[in-house]
Amino acid sequence: MTTIYKPLQTKPDADALDPGFLRDVALGAVRLTPEQGLDLFRQQELFELGRWADARCRQIHGDHIRTYVIDRNINYTNVCTAKCIFCAFKRAVGDDDAYTLEYEQLFEKIHALSEIGGTQVLMQGGMNPELSLDWYIDLLQGIKERFPHIHVHGFSPPEFIEFVNFFNPPGSSLEDKLRWVMVRLREAGLDSIPGGGGEIFANPVRTKIGLGKCDAEAWLTTMYVAHSLGMFTSATMMFGHIEGIADRIHHMDLVRQWQDKALLDFGAPDFPDFPIDQPLQPHTPHTQSRTAGGHYKAFISWPFQRDNTALGRVREWGAQPEDHEPGAVFPGDAVASLAGDGDPKSHAEFGRRLRLSGSTDYLRTQALSRLYLDNIYSIGASWVTMGPHVGQIGLQFGASDMGSVMMEENVVSSAGTTYCLDEAVLCKLIRDAGFTPAQRNNTYDILSIKDGPDAPDHLVEDWSTHRAQRLHIQGACEAQSTELTIGASSD
Numbered sequence: 124m125t126t127i128y129k130p131l132q133t134k135p136d137a138d139a140l141d142p143g144f145l146r147d148v149a150l151g152a153v154r155l156t157p158e159q160g161l162d163l164f165r166q167q168e169l170f171e172l173g174r175w176a177d178a179r180c181r182q183i184h185g186d187h188i189r190t191y192v193i194d195r196n197i198n199y200t201n202v203c204t205a206k207c208i209f210c211a212f213k214r215a216v217g218d219d220d221a222y223t224l225e226y227e228q229l230f231e232k233i234h235a236l237s238e239i240g241g242t243q244v245l246m247q248g249g250m251n252p253e254l255s256l257d258w259y260i261d262l263l264q265g266i267k268e269r270f271p272h273i274h275v276h277g278f279s280p281p282e283f284i285e286f287v288n289f290f291n292p293p294g295s296s297l298e299d300k301l302r303w304v305m306v307r308l309r310e311a312g313l314d315s316i317p318g319g320g321g322e323i324f325a326n327p328v329r330t331k332i333g334l335g336k337c338d339a340e341a342w343l344t345t346m347y348v349a350h351s352l353g354m355f356t357s358a359t360m361m362f363g364h365i366e367g368i369a370d371r372i373h374h375m376d377l378v379r380q381w382q383d384k385a386l387l388d389f390g391a392p393d394f395p396d397f398p399i400d401q402p403l404q405p406h407t408p409h410t411q412s413r414t415a416g417g418h419y420k421a422f423i424s425w426p427f428q429r430d431n432t433a434l435g436r437v438r439e440w441g442a443q444p445e446d447h448e449p450g451a452v453f454p455g456d457a458v459a460s461l462a463g464d465g466d467p468k469s470h471a472e473f474g475r476r477l478r479l480s481g482s483t484d485y486l487r488t489q490a491l492s493r494l495y496l497d498n499i500y501s502i503g504a505s506w507v508t509m510g511p512h513v514g515q516i517g518l519q520f521g522a523s524d525m526g527s528v529m530m531e532e533n534v535v536s537s538a539g540t541t542y543c544l545d546e547a548v549l550c551k552l553i554r555d556a557g558f559t560p561a562q563r564n565n566t567y568d569i570l571s572i573k574d575g576p577d578a579p580d581h582l583v584e585d586w587s588t589h590r591a592q593r594l595h596i597q598g599a600c601e602a603q604s605t606e607l608t609i610g611a612s613s614d
């Protein structure tokens with residue numbers, strides 16, 4: 124049966140803190156306005172916000188299963204034309220430690236992933252002007268010839284925008300040019316597109332921190348083209364730096380708007396977590412791929428990591444006596460607007476003060492994303508930078524997915540602490556949070572429910588020696604053991 128997607132209606136006059144209204148939000152009967160989102164973020168008690176986000180999550184995903192995926196993040200090159208001031212990973216052409224992996228190195232990494240039951244490779248790089256379109260096509264064809272069972276989740280929107288700049292494809296619009304490149308990469312083996320490079324969409328913030336990276340319109344257009352080709356993608360947000368809280372909500376609002384557009388233009392998915400014309404009924408997670416049009420499958424947000432970055436050297440908010448004077452406002456909040464059109468000149472210190480995100484700010488942001496993004500299936504717990512146990516708590520704050528069991532990570536770990544977990548620890552974290560762990564694939568279909576005596580965590584006899592490790596460099600995870608590890612995911 125074909126379903127007609129209908130975006131939820133808003134109720135602008137409702138008090139965002141009214142339990143009756145929030146119950147309707149949790150049931151998927153009404154959608155938050157940006158103003159209500161801001162009120163909820165600022166005024167709702169943390170645990171109450173988490174409780175409503177959890178209710179929404181349970182409405183979509185049921186009470187039992189929470190998922191993870193086994194994949195490997197391969198950063199195929201660190202050469203990049205952009206100069207994002209939050210990035211400790213990029214190198215310029217000619218730098219001593221600049222690299223581009225050889226095909227054989229890439230194939231070896233994917234072989235190792237395949238050997239341990241991995242299902243997906245996440246490939247993201249810098250934007251390297253020395254690589255041709257044929258380099259990418261040959262790479263993708265080579266992967267699919269050798270590993271037809273591995274899903275290739277690769278090349279985030281900023282990379283695609285630079286592909287257009289580097290390869291000069293035919294077409295009279297950005298959309299045409301993107302489609303020309305994307306069709307070729309898709310034919311060569313690209314399966315889906317990760318949401319890297321989302322950062323914060325609002326222009327005043329984006330132009331300060333993401334020098335040389337595409338703007339929000341180009342980022343969202345890239346994903347729209349992918350959706351038009353039937354591809355699934357994810358959306359991300361990196362917060363906890365110079366942005367205001369309204370910028371986070373504006374970011375979520377753009378994702379929600381463009382998801383509406385994709386679902387309306389390319390067909391609604393026929394799994395029952397999306398509103399049709401009545402409030403949703405609780406259900407169990409789907410177990411087979413659907414054939415609906417492309418759209419965002421997931422939203423993942425994480426806090427900025429400051430180590431080794433130019434942005435990390437910016438003075439922290441609260442460090443100066445005047446920051447505590449009555450009426451003092453964080454510059455990001457003074458500039459931010461729910462419409463994303465704040466005037467960066469409206470505060471002299473905008474971009475010069477940093478407001479890092481701690482655990483409660485992270486949980487608050489993640490919970491709000493679950494309530495706000497009523498048309499997105501999965502919210503990921505990005506525990507990688509906050510630590511496994513904050514991620515675990517995230518499962519009670521609206522997250523349905525614990526992200527990636529990966530074998531390496533290089534980008535986020537260049538800028539601060541990330542963690543390594545093996546599959547057993549990951550399953551234990553999910554189980555101890557009150558859920559049954561399940562391995563999923565890229566389309567969020569369940570591959571294996573880990574509820575028997577052979578579940579990875581049930582096979583561990585001594586948890587005193589079986590713990591999370593911290594990861595600072597790629598080698599730390601790989602050297603740790605032959606088992607799976609979890610690293611940072613920017614999908």
Ligand code: SF4
Nearest residue numbers: 203205207210213249
């Ligand atoms: S964040 Fe990505 S696009 Fe920006 S400089 Fe680093 S590698 Fe390049």
